[in-house]
Amino acid sequence: MGGGGGGKPQNIFKLDRGIDPPEAFNWRLCFAVFSFGIMGAARGVDEGLISGTLAKSDFRMKLRLDEMGDAELADVKGNISAMVQIGSVGGAALAFILCDRIGRLWATRQLCVLWILGIVIFLTNNGRLGQVYAGRFIAGLGIGQTVVVAPVYLSEIAPKSIRGLCTCTFSGSVYLGIMLAYFASWGSQLHIKEGTSNQWVVPTSMHIMFAGIIFLLSFLNRESPRYLVKRGKVDQAQANLSKIRGLGQDSEYVRKELAEIEEQLAEEEQATLDQGWRGYLKEMFLMPNNFYRLYLGLGSQLLGQWSGAQSITIYAPDFFALLGTEGDNEKLFATAIFGVVKFVAAIICALFLIDIIGRKRSLSIGIILQMMSMMYIAIFLSIVPPTDPDAPKQQFTQGHKRASTGAIVMIYFSGFGWAMGWNSIQYLLNSEIYPLRIRAISSSMVMCFHFANQYGNSRAVTNMLLTPDDGGLGPAGTFWFFTVVTAVGGLWAWFFIPETAGRSLEGMDELFQLRWWRIGRYGEKDAKVRDEGRDERNAEIANEKRLACVES
Numbered sequence: 001m002g003g004g005g006g007g008k009p010q011n012i013f014k015l016d017r018g019i020d021p022p023e024a025f026n027w028r029l030c031f032a033v034f035s036f037g038i039m040g041a042a043r044g045v046d047e048g049l050i051s052g053t054l055a056k057s058d059f060r061m062k063l064r065l066d067e068m069g070d071a072e073l074a075d076v077k078g079n080i081s082a083m084v085q086i087g088s089v090g091g092a093a094l095a096f097i098l099c100d101r102i103g104r105l106w107a108t109r110q111l112c113v114l115w116i117l118g119i120v121i122f123l124t125n126n127g128r129l130g131q132v133y134a135g136r137f138i139a140g141l142g143i144g145q146t147v148v149v150a151p152v153y154l155s156e157i158a159p160k161s162i163r164g165l166c167t168c169t170f171s172g173s174v175y176l177g178i179m180l181a182y183f184a185s186w187g188s189q190l191h192i193k194e195g196t197s198n199q200w201v202v203p204t205s206m207h208i209m210f211a212g213i214i215f216l217l218s219f220l221n222r223e224s225p226r227y228l229v230k231r232g233k234v235d236q237a238q239a240n241l242s243k244i245r246g247l248g249q250d251s252e253y254v255r256k257e258l259a260e261i262e263e264q265l266a267e268e269e270q271a272t273l274d275q276g277w278r279g280y281l282k283e284m285f286l287m288p289n290n291f292y293r294l295y296l297g298l299g300s301q302l303l304g305q306w307s308g309a310q311s312i313t314i315y316a317p318d319f320f321a322l323l324g325t326e327g328d329n330e331k332l333f334a335t336a337i338f339g340v341v342k343f344v345a346a347i348i349c350a351l352f353l354i355d356i357i358g359r360k361r362s363l364s365i366g367i368i369l370q371m372m373s374m375m376y377i378a379i380f381l382s383i384v385p386p387t388d389p390d391a392p393k394q395q396f397t398q399g400h401k402r403a404s405t406g407a408i409v410m411i412y413f414s415g416f417g418w419a420m421g422w423n424s425i426q427y428l429l430n431s432e433i434y435p436l437r438i439r440a441i442s443s444s445m446v447m448c449f450h451f452a453n454q455y456g457n458s459r460a461v462t463n464m465l466l467t468p469d470d471g472g473l474g475p476a477g478t479f480w481f482f483t484v485v486t487a488v489g490g491l492w493a494w495f496f497i498p499e500t501a502g503r504s505l506e507g508m509d510e511l512f513q514l515r516w517w518r519i520g521r522y523g524e525k526d527a528k529v530r531d532e533g534r535d536e537r538n539a540e541i542a543n544e545k546r547l548a549c550v551e552s
Contacts, residue, residue, distance in 0.1 A: 020159040021253055026246035028222075029166075032157055035217040036108070037169030039150035041210050042115065042143045044177020047313050048339060049203050050081050052185030055317060056200040062127035071470065074462040076129070081314055081462075083133050085455035087118070087140020089448050094141065095148035096444030103231075104153040104224045107145065112215035115142030119207040139207070140451075147447045151431035152439060156226040157244050160504040164359065167431050171424045172346035178313060179339030181206060186336045226436055229261050237261075260504065265436050283438050289512035290442075292519060293433045296497060297446035303489035304426050305453035307367075308374055308482030309418035311461040312411060313342075318465075319411065322381070322475050324404035334408065341412045345419035358501045359425055360493070366421020367490040373414035374486055378479035380407040422489070425497075426450070432500060433508050498523035507531070 053059055054077055060066050065073060091111070098107040118139025125131040150170050158166035184203035192199045222244060228237035238258055242249040245257075285291055304310075312319050316335040349362060384400050434442040464481070466472030473481060498511045498519050510527035512519055518526075 020161045021245075021247065023246040024159045024253070025162070028244055028246065029157065029159075032221050032244065033154060033166045033169050035214070035221050036150045036153050037166070038173045038176070038210070039108070039146040039214055040170040040173030041177030041180075042146045042207075042214075044174040044179075045181045045206050045210060046084050046139070046143060046177075047174075047310075048178040048181025049185060049206070050084075051315055051317050051335075052181075052188075053200045053204065054080065056188075057195050058197045059200045061195075062125070062197075063129055063132065064127075070466070074466065078459045078462040080132060080136065082455045082459040083136035084140035084143060085451045085458060087137040088144025088147075088451035089140075089455070091141040091144020092148055092444050092447035092451055095145040095447070096441045098145070099149060099152065099227075099440040099444070100230070103227055104149055104156075105218050105221065107149045108153075108218045109215055111142040111145040111149065112211045112218075113142070114145075115139055115211045116208055118142060119204065119211075123201055123204060142211070144447070144451055147427065147450065148440070148444050151427045152443055153224055155428075155431035156224040159245075160507075163432060164428055164501060167428045168346070168349060168424050171419075171427050172343070172349075174423070175339065175343040175346045175419060177206075177210070179336070179343045182316070182336040182339035225258070226261055229258070229265060230436060234258070234262070261436065280438060280441060283435075284442060288516070289509065290435065290438065292512055292516050294442060294446070296433065297430050297442065298449050299492060299496065300422070300426050300429060301446060301450040301453055303485060303492060304422035305450065305457050306482075307370060307418070307422060307486040307489055308479070309370060309414055309422070310454060311457055311482075312338075312414065314458050315461060316411075320408065322465075323377070323407045323411070324401070338412060338415055342415040342419050345416040346424070349420045349424050358499050359428060360497055360499045363421045363425045363493055363497070364490065366417045366419070366424075367486060367493065369417030370414050370421060371417075371483060371486040371490065373410040373417060374479055374483040376410045377407050377414075378476055378483050380404070381474075381476035381479055425493075429497070429500070433511075435509070494520070496520040498527075503527070 054065075063076075065076065068076060091114075095107060095111075098110065102110075118135050118137070118141065120135070121138060122132060122135030125135065147170075151167055154167045154170060155163055181203065184206060188199045188203050192202065222240040223236075225237040225241040225244070228234070228240060238249050238254065241258060242251070242254050245251075245254055247254050283290055284294060316338055320334045320338075349366075380403050384403065430443050430446050461478065463471065464473045464478045465475055467474050468477070472478075496519070500508065500511065503511070507527075510530045511523040513530065514523055514526055
């Protein structure tokens with residue numbers, strides 16, 4: 001599965017930046033990447049906090065969760081966890097309209113307002129389950145927009161040589177949010193009095209902190225030049241691009257990049273002239289190369305979400321309990337370390353893999369790690385099924401305990417593989433492969449599908465873990481399911497996903513000129529041949545013009 005990688009591993013600090021000038025790597029770019037990259041924490045904080053919130057005695061008492069039977073409790077926990085995903089489907093759809101109507105910056109500000117409003121409603125529920133659902137749904141409307149707004153903005157302002165690194169700050173921030181949320185839950189368990197509302201209210205307030213910071217930072221950044229070109233504000237686009245690149249407006253690099261943006265947009269508009277919404281739909285679904293890109297976006301979301309890693313993130317304490325971790329503090333500590341592992345993996349991936357060994361090779365290695373980890377856990381649970389979820393280690397022999405430790409380590413390895421593979425690629429591909437005219441709507445549609453699958457997955461897992469007698473697959477069956485899906489995803493990725501590292505956003509079209517069954521394996525090679533041919537033609541034209549000038 002290593003075909004189509006980005007070349008030999010290199011030192012990130014000595015990486016050849018190609019034609020990107022050193023001025024392009026400046027503090028304005030770093031500040032913009034930080035400001036929009038930390039939006040990933042929106043999802044991470046929610047995924048990291050909700051399992052701890054559901055375990056807090058005050059929260060459970062207010063909502064009478066302890067009075068419910070196993071099946072009813074599984075349904076309610078699944079609904080509470082998944083309500084943000086339901087709202088995020090609407091949020092991702094809303095992001096398309098707002099991104100293209102009011103711009104990337106104002107879209108950021110309004111999503112922060114929705115996010116804060118939803119969390120305030122959730123925090124003030126006072127035992128009303130309906131209000132819990134409503135608050136998390138409204139928060140989801142805001143959180144769901146982050147996965148469209150931030151990656152699109154980051155991919156549009158980043159120099160092509162480090163676009164993967166810049167966009168991966170978003171996926172890395174998902175794990176920053178998860179890690180901080182896990183430690184907040186663990187800290188509240190240790191230092192806040194048991195049975196008080198502060199045990200879950202204080203950690204949940206992290207949502208408001210992050211939303212407030214992102215809201216304020218949006219006023220210190222510049223609008224995406226590509227969005228401004230699309231709105232016909234070319235002069236403002238040139239000024240913004242000049243500031244972001246740290247170069248003068250008349251510099252050759254700025255003028256060339258702006259010309260490429262205008263040229264691609266003109267070609268896209270000419271292809272669907274005066275067709276309105278029909279033009280968008282025609283461009284997305286009736287042009288084979290664009291439809292293939294949508295297929296990649298939707299396929300990566302489907303296979304990534306059902307590979308199981310996201311479920312482990314949301315229900316981490318429950319999974320650690322299945323594998324033999326006893327006590328609330330111990331489970332939360334193991335969960336917190338899991339957050340650290342995923343965060344470190346995301347940093348390693350962003351700095352040393354995505355732009356260096358390539359997207360496809362990084363994805364392949366991550367999938368293999370994840371699949372082997374899931375298989376080990378599935379085998380362990382098949383041999384040593386937990387008969388008592390509240391005390392899973394009671395029946396363990398010494399051999400079982402050692403195998404249990406191995407299974408817990410495999411949870412960490414699965415997190416590393418997920419961070420290195422599907423989690424980074426699902427955002428990166430979705431932000432960089434679409435043409436400018438349909439980038440927002442295509443990204444939005446794919447992220448709607450992302451959250452629909454995440455909802456289905458988080459909603460289903462609590463029931464999948466039930467015993468077969470209760471209508472579930474059981475813990476072992478659940479992990480065998482994850483193993484098979486991960487293996488299928490690895491084969492699919494090798495066959496269909498082309499390498500995109502090192503290409504400009506406007507140069508992505510060259511990857512999708514072959515027949516669909518050849519793009520994943522030969523698209524990168526074919527694109528390089530096309531690039532070389534175009535460069536030779538441009539050189540010949542330049543020489544002819546130079547000779548004409550000499551003769552005249």
